[in-house]
Structure formats: C-alpha cells, structure tokens
Amino acid sequence: MTEADIRRLIAAERSEMAALLRELSADQWDAPTLCEGWRVREVVAHLTMPYRYSTPRFLFELAKSRGRFNPMSDRLARQDAAALTADELVATLEANVNHPWKPPGGGYEGALSHDVIHGLDITVGLGLDRQVPAERLSVVLGGLSPKHLKYFGVDLTGTELRADDLDWTYGSGRPVSGSAQDLLLTVCGRTLPAGRLRTS
Template structure:
C-alpha cells in the first residue's frame, strides 16, 4: 500500500470514528491545544476540503500567521454537524493534493497524530498500523516536518520505537511504543510517561507546554 492509499484509509477511519461519537464526546478537550474533539475534526476536514479562497482570505487577515489562521478555519469548519464533517472527509478521502515541503507523509502524519488527539482523551484504542507509523516516524525526524517538529527537538538523541523495529539518531536513548514516540515528537507531553531511556529528561525539556495544534 502506498502513502496515498494509507491517507485515504485513515481519512475514512477518522470519519467513521467521529460519526460514532455523541455530543458530549465531541465537546471533550482534545490533546491539541485548546481545540475540542470536534474542532480537531474540523481541522482535518479543512486541510483537504478548505483549500480555497476563503482559507487564503483568513490567512491574509491574520497577517500570514499560519497557526492562527489554521485555528480559525478549524473552528469555522467545526460549526457544521459531525455527520456532515464525516461525509466531507469521506468525499475527499482520495484527494490527490500534495502539500508543499511536507508532502504526503506530512498528510498521513497529521491524520495519525490528530486521530490520537481525539482518541486518547476519550479512552479509545488507537489501532494504528505499524507500516504507517514507520512512515510518520521517518518523516518527523527527516528534516521536512515543518510545523510538526522543531529541528532541535530530536537533535543529539537516539529514538527507538520498540514495537515496530524502528530507530533513528545517536546519543542518549528515548524508547517506547511507536505511537508514544510519534506523539512526543509532535509535542504531546502526555506521551512522555510512556517513554524510557537516559535521553527522556533532556527530550522533555525540549517540549513546551501547553501543546500547540
């Protein structure tokens, strides 16, 4: 399965997930900054269905501050009913758009990380696929993860995903399940408790709080 097929399947899985949630679950704070579960879903839909003139206008109005414009677009998209958001994500599951710099691995990583931003606070199993986790881990440490991982965060450390046979880097070790390594690399401090090794303390110092979208 190539990365585009992985992306399409993850979009459909996310649509199924959100469609299964009740109103209280949709209002639950996610792991992603101040966003609710539904607003995270709004972001995922906006990323594929909101690439139009209105998205660019928001970017201009926010002085080309991407995080701020992105948050506003997600919130606006999240005003729609959850069923409509799920339908939009399914409709665009196979959208061929490839974002600059981060490419398809960035899209896959966005889906996997934000999927966990939804599932973890709700106590739902992640069921992430090892091959997809490897793609995201390679992407996050590969130098193209603009907006995902500051370059200095993984520098000088060795990361080991103990459940998928993946490793990268040299120096004090940071090891644990692939899902936890992925989340910690992207700034989710909640995953630090699942990591071990003599590099964890230094790694933790490089992750600010609170988490950002």
C-alpha cells in the same frame, strides 16, 4: 513506496477515522484532545479544512491572519467547529477519503502524516486504544527530519527515541522507549499521558 501506495494508506486512514468518529458520543466530541485548546470537533474541522476551502478562499483567510498559518488555522478550526455539526464534519471526511490534497512541500507523505498525527491527537486524548497500522507509521516516521522538530519546538538533544513495536530509532543519547505512535507524538510536541514512555 509508490505514490499510489501512499494514497491507498491515506484513504484507509481517513476511512477508519471516519468510522471511529461516527461512534463517538456528544460528550466525546466536546472532549479535549492532545492539540492544546482544541476539542475533537476543532481537530476534525481542521482535518477537513483542505476539502472545504478553495485555494482562493484559503489565501484570503491567510491574508486576514497576516500570512501567519497557525493563527489562521486556529481561527478557522474554532469558527467551523461552531458552525458545523459533528455529522456534517464526519460526512465531509467520508466524502473525501480519496481527496488529492497535499500540504505545501509535503507531498502525499505529508498528507498521511497530517491525518495520522491528528487522528492520534483525538484517540490518545480520548483514551481510546486505537493502533495505527505499522505500515502507515513507518512512512510517517521515515519522513521526520530536524526541520519538523524545529517546527514543533521540540529539542531532542542528547536523546535517542527507540520504538519497541517497530524497527525505528531517532537521535542519539539517553534512550527513551515507547510505542512508535507515542514517540511520533513526542516528536510533534504533544504531552502524553503519564507512564507511556520509558527512559533507560
């Protein structure tokens, strides 16, 4: 895929998520997601952080957290979720569907992964039946590597993940099957609702 193709997929994912978020109730905004300790509003605050923080501000906040990204990310998500309304958070996402943000070292594929994974944190956490289009999942799954497993603290030794709705496998050993998006969440260390994966 070309860079323009990936950016098209990013814009589509952000647009669809913004439309979905517009339909959520107040209770759903305060419901838990698959991101441990984060409600929907914290996840959306995190998703929109790159559009709201300049590079100097980001570096300042990172320094406040002694260079530790995860503690900084958690602190800012909670802070911004408390300061911004649901409408303000969605409006920020809507205004930035074509924003050129890329995670350091991740390229536009990394930006797509960021949006897809956190979108699933929300929809699966809420029990919504949203299916991420196969074209987007293929890009995200195709970019997985051992370093991602290490980052998320996931050990797949002796396990082969097999998507039953996409031509994708990862690892070797005892087969674990499920939808491509559920397997993606597994790789990211998320705890899925019971019964979504099958072992052979």
